[in-house]
Amino acid sequence: MGSYEYRKYPYRRPPELDGKSGRRPVVIVGAGMAGPTLALSLAQRGVPVVMLDEDDTVSLGSRSICQAKHSLEVWDRFGIAAGMVAKGITWTEGEVYLRDKPVYRFNLAPEPGHKFPAFVNLQQYYVEEFLYERCAVEPLVDLRHRNKVTAVMPRADGVAVEVETPDGRYTLDADWLVACDGVRSPVRHMLGLPYPGEVFHDQFLIADIRLKGDLPKERRFWFYPPFHPTNSVLLHRQADDVLRVDFQLGRDADPEEEKKPANVDKRLRQMFGPEARWEHEWTSVYTFTCRMMEKFVHGRTIFVGDAAHVVSPFGARGGNAAVADADNLAWKLAAVAGGAAPAGLLDTYCSERRAASVENIRHSTRATDFITPRFPASRVFRDATLALARDFPFARALINSGRLSVPTAHTGSALDTPDAGDWSGGPAPGCAAVDAPLGNGWLVDRLGRDFTVLSFGRDATPVAGATLMSVEGEELAGRRYDARPGTTYLIRPDRYVAARWRTFDPAAIRAALKRALGKEATC
Numbered sequence: 001m002g003s004y005e006y007r008k009y010p011y012r013r014p015p016e017l018d019g020k021s022g023r024r025p026v027v028i029v030g031a032g033m034a035g036p037t038l039a040l041s042l043a044q045r046g047v048p049v050v051m052l053d054e055d056d057t058v059s060l061g062s063r064s065i066c067q068a069k070h071s072l073e074v075w076d077r078f079g080i081a082a083g084m085v086a087k088g089i090t091w092t093e094g095e096v097y098l099r100d101k102p103v104y105r106f107n108l109a110p111e112p113g114h115k116f117p118a119f120v121n122l123q124q125y126y127v128e129e130f131l132y133e134r135c136a137v138e139p140l141v142d143l144r145h146r147n148k149v150t151a152v153m154p155r156a157d158g159v160a161v162e163v164e165t166p167d168g169r170y171t172l173d174a175d176w177l178v179a180c181d182g183v184r185s186p187v188r189h190m191l192g193l194p195y196p197g198e199v200f201h202d203q204f205l206i207a208d209i210r211l212k213g214d215l216p217k218e219r220r221f222w223f224y225p226p227f228h229p230t231n232s233v234l235l236h237r238q239a240d241d242v243l244r245v246d247f248q249l250g251r252d253a254d255p256e257e258e259k260k261p262a263n264v265d266k267r268l269r270q271m272f273g274p275e276a277r278w279e280h281e282w283t284s285v286y287t288f289t290c291r292m293m294e295k296f297v298h299g300r301t302i303f304v305g306d307a308a309h310v311v312s313p314f315g316a317r318g319g320n321a322a323v324a325d326a327d328n329l330a331w332k333l334a335a336v337a338g339g340a341a342p343a344g345l346l347d348t349y350c351s352e353r354r355a356a357s358v359e360n361i362r363h364s365t366r367a368t369d370f371i372t373p374r375f376p377a378s379r380v381f382r383d384a385t386l387a388l389a390r391d392f393p394f395a396r397a398l399i400n401s402g403r404l405s406v407p408t409a410h411t412g413s414a415l416d417t418p419d420a421g422d423w424s425g426g427p428a429p430g431c432a433a434v435d436a437p438l439g440n441g442w443l444v445d446r447l448g449r450d451f452t453v454l455s456f457g458r459d460a461t462p463v464a465g466a467t468l469m470s471v472e473g474e475e476l477a478g479r480r481y482d483a484r485p486g487t488t489y490l491i492r493p494d495r496y497v498a499a500r501w502r503t504f505d506p507a508a509i510r511a512a513l514k515r516a517l518g519k520e521a522t523c
């Protein structure tokens, strides 16, 4: 089933099997969405990486489709985002229906003037393909397919892993091991670490189809539609004219019965009408859990992406959070591995990304509770909200069909210098930098690979350890940063604001830089 051709990536005999061993600065387990993003970010900072994956192809079946603006900005630094945008479906608007009537529309990017759109719908297998192809031409990334990690041995100053290949087993020593090995994380299991959280029992049928005809570009969500009157349905368009339809089935459905082509066709026929023609791409039934590890850093082993936290698919937060984890970790791990920062800096990866996970889980659980109310009273509340939403804006604000992923804030991080001065807008310390047009280009393109001093005015001079970017006469950028002459921001390598001031003060910037590199860091 499916028109996507899964390419087999070549297996190459690892040098360790021929006695060529040596300790590696960083070994990554898992080449899904997080692993290659982290590997490429580390390589761009000069850190060589060995990345092990048990498989020899990209993600199987229908998983992540909504790739958020902040993920595209990360991938753009590897030069692959433009290709993803060209291949995928750009969308910013969505519509929510009650029965057969629209109750409200939303626009995720109400203001133009950003390099990337709010979302591009692109199947996870394509995303991974772009990442794998970029890894293949990156000399510092050694991506090894059909290399399965079967044991983890933590040591005082590093970690060793045992790896199984078609040619036999070998041991690899690393200063740092990063587990990007997905929700079932064998590394987490091998270390005996718990994964506390909540299990949701509602079941959803995914029917990915190629439908002939005029396809909607926007996201559509129906509560009680006439073609599926007891539950909800979600529709997304993906690359290659594939539609993803998610039918909520309830707790008691029989997944094997539901997956049978005749039963899927019956549901689709009710939805699209007797004339519609389609081909099946993928069918599956899923349930989900929301879980989070108590700590993401365990000695020299660090957990990233689904291995560390997992949410429901409503809101497109799983893969996008995995990319944000990788972006947060890469510069810190590079600084620690290169001796430019103390190991304690990595504890802030844990504290900042755990805060993000708490927020993601909160949003995702609220959406889940709205879409699949667990108690009769919550269903009554939900239905009353929907009934009022067409006429009353306050009720529209309560409808939750998935609050879609935006960069999370980590206010209060030990790395940030608290705000002084009067601010009525702009990203505060702990918030993501905002894009804006600059001349013929974009602000995101002018930010440095490491720290950036973004100064609105003429008086700024270079400060050691940061790239200087002076902006003048750019109205929209000035407004987005609440800028006056002299306003200065210190922006971290992951494009989060570390500090900001109303005047350019090199001593204050040097102090903020020092702090942002890991003083006072605790998890």
Ligand SMILES: Cc1cc2nc3c(=O)[nH]c(=O)nc-3n(C[C@H](O)[C@H](O)[C@H](O)COP(=O)(O)OP(=O)(O)OC[C@H]3O[C@@H](n4cnc5c(N)ncnc54)[C@H](O)[C@@H]3O)c2cc1C
Pocket (backbone or CB within 6 Å): 029, 030, 031, 032, 033, 034, 035, 052, 053, 054, 055, 059, 062, 063, 064, 065, 066, 067, 124, 147, 148, 149, 150, 180, 181, 182, 183, 185, 186, 187, 206, 286, 304, 305, 306, 307, 313, 315, 316, 317, 318, 319, 320, 321, 322
């Ligand atoms: C139905 C559905 C819809 C979704 N929709 C979205 C969406 O629209 N947007 C979004 O952002 N997210 C979405 N997600 C979530 C997204 O798919 C995951 O969050 C994302 O894949 C996590 O990436 P990861 O790199 O952490 O893990 P994975 O992508 O799971 O990668 C783990 C990798 O580890 C490898 N591995 C495992 N064990 C070993 C081992 N022992 N040795 C070596 N390698 C190993 C695997 O082969 C795999 O390549 C969706 C998920 C589902 C199920």
